[in-house]
Amino acid sequence: MYHVMLICADNSPLKEVDRWLSRNGFHVNVSLSLEQANKHYELTDFEILLIDAEQANDEALSKIHDLPYIIFDQRPSLNAAIEYMAKGANYFIPLPTDPDTVLAQVIEVLEKQQTRSSDVTSAPEIESTTANISLFSQPEKLDNHPALGSPESGIIGDSPAMHILFDELKKVARTDATVLIHGESGTGKELVAKSIHGLSKRKAEALISVNCAAIPENLIESELFGHEKGAFTGAVSARDGLIVAADHGTLFLDEIGELPLEAQARLLRVLQEGEIRRVGAVTSTKVNIRLVTATHRNLLQMVKNGMFREDLYYRLYVMELSVPPLRARGDDISAIAKILLEKACTKHDKPLPQYTKTFEKAILSHPWPGNVRELENAIERAVILSPDGKLEAHNLKLKTKESLPETQTGTITAPTKSSNSVPEFNIEGTTLDDYFKHFVKTHQHKMTETQLAQSLGISRKSLWERRQKLGVPRKVTE
Numbered sequence: 001m002y003h004v005m006l007i008c009a010d011n012s013p014l015k016e017v018d019r020w021l022s023r024n025g026f027h028v029n030v031s032l033s034l035e036q037a038n039k040h041y042e043l044t045d046f047e048i049l050l051i052d053a054e055q056a057n058d059e060a061l062s063k064i065h066d067l068p069y070i071i072f073d074q075r076p077s078l079n080a081a082i083e084y085m086a087k088g089a090n091y092f093i094p095l096p097t098d099p100d101t102v103l104a105q106v107i108e109v110l111e112k113q114q115t116r117s118s119d120v121t122s123a124p125e126i127e128s129t130t131a132n133i134s135l136f137s138q139p140e141k142l143d144n145h146p147a148l149g150s151p152e153s154g155i156i157g158d159s160p161a162m163h164i165l166f167d168e169l170k171k172v173a174r175t176d177a178t179v180l181i182h183g184e185s186g187t188g189k190e191l192v193a194k195s196i197h198g199l200s201k202r203k204a205e206a207l208i209s210v211n212c213a214a215i216p217e218n219l220i221e222s223e224l225f226g227h228e229k230g231a232f233t234g235a236v237s238a239r240d241g242l243i244v245a246a247d248h249g250t251l252f253l254d255e256i257g258e259l260p261l262e263a264q265a266r267l268l269r270v271l272q273e274g275e276i277r278r279v280g281a282v283t284s285t286k287v288n289i290r291l292v293t294a295t296h297r298n299l300l301q302m303v304k305n306g307m308f309r310e311d312l313y314y315r316l317y318v319m320e321l322s323v324p325p326l327r328a329r330g331d332d333i334s335a336i337a338k339i340l341l342e343k344a345c346t347k348h349d350k351p352l353p354q355y356t357k358t359f360e361k362a363i364l365s366h367p368w369p370g371n372v373r374e375l376e377n378a379i380e381r382a383v384i385l386s387p388d389g390k391l392e393a394h395n396l397k398l399k400t401k402e403s404l405p406e407t408q409t410g411t412i413t414a415p416t417k418s419s420n421s422v423p424e425f426n427i428e429g430t431t432l433d434d435y436f437k438h439f440v441k442t443h444q445h446k447m448t449e450t451q452l453a454q455s456l457g458i459s460r461k462s463l464w465e466r467r468q469k470l471g472v473p474r475k476v477t478e
Contacts, residue, residue, distance in 0.1 A: 002110060003045060006030045007037055008052035013096040013204040014072045017050060020099040021106070023240070034060035043067060048109055050102075052095070053080070061087050068109050072097065098206040099245050148195060151339055155191050157332045161324040165192070172319050173199035178271070180256075180316045181294040183323030185468045186373030189294035190254055192323055196292055197250040205249030208242050213258035213464035216450055221263050222279050231280025243276050243287060250290045256316065257297040257308060258464065258474065264309045271315045291316070297473070326368040326375060333375070337363050340376050341391070344383040353383075353391040362393035370469070437472050444474070 004026050008014040018028045029046070031037035033055045043049065049069035056071055065088040073080060076094035084092050090109045093101060148166040149157045157166075172179055173196045181189045190209065197207040215223050222232070226241030243251060253259070259267070270276050271291065275284040293316055302308035326333060338355055345352045359382075368374055378396045385395035440452060440463075447455070453463040467474060 002026050002047045004028045004106070005037055005041065005043065005046040005049045007034055007049060007055050008032070008072075009054060012052045012054065013074065014050065014052045016205065017102055020102060024103060026106075034064070038063065047113065048090075048106060050106070053084070056084070058087075064088075068113055070105060070109065096204045096206075098208065098249075153195065155188060155195060156336050156339060157329060158335070159324075159329040159332045161328050162332060165321060165323060168321055169195060170199060172196060172321065174201070175319075176200075176202075176290050178290070178316055178318040179292045180299075180318075180320045181292065181323060182320060183294075183296060184325050184369075184371055185296045186371030187323040187325060188372055189296075189323055190252070192321060193250075193252040193254075193292045193294060197252070197290075200250065200290065202249050202290055206246055207250045207252065208246040209252045209254065210242055211254045211461075213255040214461040216460050217260050217448060218450065220260060221266060224263060225266055225276055226278040228278050228280035231278070235280070238278070241276070241278070243270060243289060244285070246289045247287050248289075250292060253291070253293045255295060255464070256293040257295040257299055257302060261309065264312050268309065268312045268315060271312075296468070326371040333364055333368070334360055336372060337375060337379060340379045341383065344376075344380045347380075348383055350383055351389050353386065353389050356391060359391050359393045362396055362398070366396075366398050433466075433470055436466055437470055440467070440472050449474070 021028050053073040070091045071084045071089045072093050072095045074095045081092040091105045181192050183189050224241045226239050227235050229238045276287050277284040303310045303313050381397050382395040386392045453460045
């Protein structure tokens, strides 16, 4: 059993780490300060120290420079991170944080300690130091939240449509109400969910984000609700699910419309009774979560088609936030493009070029059906393909109906099938995307998502992403 020393004040968000690590088999001792820990314990008896930056003064840190430790900071900054790493910290993690991040970093430090040669005492290089800094500019990671709409908040926007969203978001965030976020793919629904959590009274607790479409159907119940040992083949030990990990915090379920009907029934019980039962278990466990969901689909229409549970829909539809598409955000498009331009230039080590009127005209004239995600990809293409120091609009490589070659605008009619098969439909063009749409529409009534993905030679996540890109809705059957 590993022994961990936790050093933080009683009101520190780091205090929750005691519960998270104890649940995973660690023995945790807690002290209010490094001085108190030194007085009552022999710190060399602990495999790792977890320290709130509030208790990490220079004198105290100088006495533990030979011990493995991680610094947690409620007011994170890049300068502070580099400074603590230079003093000997193994990692720097902003507060609040989540169980998975803490557990992963603790295990990595312990594994490094086991494999490290006893005679290696050289200081880490700057490159390896900065690689170990877990610093994020997400709203829930900051103690004092920047104004919504600013680049620091994660959501950029000053248009009337975004001000309406921000006003509603701030009102909703103060409550514990269940929230349904609706918007087209690529509009930033996950950023809205993170802001809800970051502005809520649960911000010191975990935010667990789950993409329901990215988890195989046969595993999603186990991932969300956990399972008992022997509940199914491969369940060699009992395991808590992601809902338990979000206890007292926020659970964000992205693409909730892709959740299988069986899992929908289990989720309904969590919302109705506030309790969860692992797969294969006979007893339930109480949980306290705030549920935020998102979808680009019309859930009410799915209910009418028998593709989504009506009782769950009305449980989810307490508060709804609509994220406007990029084409409805006016001058926000230019502001977002400039931020993405800086990001792409940094990523590809290119000098920042001038943002010209010609380039802006090309940006503003495009309808952006893929929203911010499409804009980000287009900006990155332009940065890569344009000469250093220049930004050429044609390198955005924007696709429009007018730009498609003639071979892609023709129509191929599928042969008429018998009355027992799929209805006749048209295939646009002869590209791989056309084949994908044809194959999926033809076979999805008799194949699961996993079987479709295997037949196409891709992962289930890739199948879902291609569906979103090409606008091929999933046909759910009971």
